[in-house]
Amino acid sequence: MADLALIFGVALAAACGVGLLGAAALRLLRGRSITVHISVLLATTVTAVVAGVAVIAEAMFLSPHDLEVVLITVSAAAVVSVAVGWLSGRRLAAAAVWADQARERERRIEKGRRDLVAWVSHDLRTPLAGLRAMAEALEDRVVADRATVDEYHRRIRVETDRMTRLVDDLFELSRINAGALRLSLSPVPLGDVVSDALAGTAPLAAARRIRLVAAESGWPMVAASEPELTRVVGNLLLNAVRYTPADGTVRVEAGRDGEQAWFAVADTCGGIPEPDLPRLFDVAFRGEPARTPAPGNGGLEGSGGLGLAIVRGLVEAHGGRVEVGNVGDGCRFVVRLPLAA
Template sequence: MIESGESLAELLTHVWHILPFALLFALPVAVIGGLVLFWLRRGSLASTLTVLVLIPVVATLVGVLGVSGFMFTPALTTMLVVCLLVAAVTVPAAIVLGRAIARRSVWEREARDRERAAEASRRELVAWISHDLRSPLAGIRAMAEALADGVVAEPSDVAGYANRISGETARLSAMVDDLFELSRITAGALQLTLSAVPLHEVVSDAVAAQAPLAQQKRVRVLATAQTWPVVAGSDPELARVVRNLVSNAIRHTPPDGTVAVQLGIDGVDALLAVDDACGGIPEDEIGRVFDVAFRGTQARTPEPSGGTTGGGLGLAIAKGLVEAHRGRIGVRNHGQGCRFEVRLPLAAR
């Protein structure tokens, strides 16, 4: 027992003597590793994890070599082989793990960005809709109270108030319809029954439906076609796309202006173009035209007093419906206004 105690004491004494030398050789490696990590602070996560794994391995190697005086004994050789095996296993694992964590981090960051953008869009939508709902509701309430209190008694005035209430009610109904359609699109609940749809019928019906608005604004609506394509789609949804685009063009075209609807075929797609005379869209706004509730009007002709500007959902709905048909929609400044282009896949012959 005494000899074992003496051997343990000698071992502890030996370790105590070599500890400063081990620290002397290992500490510079740790400092250099820390500097490398600081330099890589904006680099890839895989590189950072690789350096983190290499620092203790290299520090161990340097410390063992320094303490042994670079005398390659069997024990030292065994230690070096073990360290190299550890490095061969941990470094690839660190690279794979770092890339996996980096991909997950990027995905989470993009998800947070999308969530923030969606939340901002929802807040903007609520603000716009709240404002747009208050205006017609206030008018309906005021006119209803005037009729109920007998303030308006002349038959012609009563009929005028009734017509205005009917108009404001129709406006509210259209806004609710837009909200319902947008909710179906964003929730992925939109189910299309595809068939061969002749676009000339869709365009003709849409232009006819927007004729009263065009007459009120004194805007000409012209529809021309190089050919009348047939597309694979759902008739009601395609009709809504064309109505929204034509209505948007009419609202932003000044009196005595022209809205041109053109049809043609471009390769394997049917091409629908709607040109207006809005004066152009600012470059910093053109990328947000299809955003929910966005209504930039800096370079557009303002609505006349009492005009209806809509809820800012028409273009967002059109974009969602076009994409549901596996089509594409875009906008660019063209001539005296802007051009909305819709590309839809042609129906199989």
């Protein structure tokens, strides 16, 4: 028993010496990654074992051959232990990074939800207040002349249409986010869809003195759901008209790129600040500090910042992608979709 106690004491002393060195190394490396910490910890543990075995083997007067065998065996186990620890540390580090990214993504989503609620509440509350005031004025006969009554009726219709579009956008976005969007894909002539969208946007563009220009050829057939594709093109055109100043130009063109078709909507809005480009398709992002859009936007007022978010969701549901970048004196949205078989 005395010999065993002595062996234990000598091995413990050797291990403690190595352990102190390991603790000092961990303290010096406290700002490094989790992989480094686990590797140092395992190296310290294995080195402590090797030191204890070496000291005891030397004290027991083992033959040089036997001592070499013991040390080689322990060293082999040490190499395997450190390698496994390093791999485990890498996995833990990757998991920690993934967890941080997931938390950041969750924070962005939650912030987007709060912004959406705030923006939609504002965009609904403002027209509702106006509708109530106009309805009360008509009911109490505060206004009597025919021209004013007709204007009140027109404004009520315009505000009602605006709220209807906002509710439709919210419903469409909820379908996209919930994964409930089911597309029935078929060959669709892109040129016809763009032509119809241009015809629908033309009155608003004319009212703002904005010129709409479309390429005369190069329109491919795409595999798409026509109603959703029509909405994508319409939203992009309305967005371009909204931010293009008077006497500007909105240009639409298309083509083929390998196995994909593409169409682009370019405007002369003056460009988008580079920090805003990654956020342009986020829900409720408008790129302007005020929640109320600038006057003169016609039917685009109160869009709720949902149009481009819907564009991205619908395009990705088709298996495509949408990009935006600054070109010349404006910006250019490019949508890529699969070609029809």
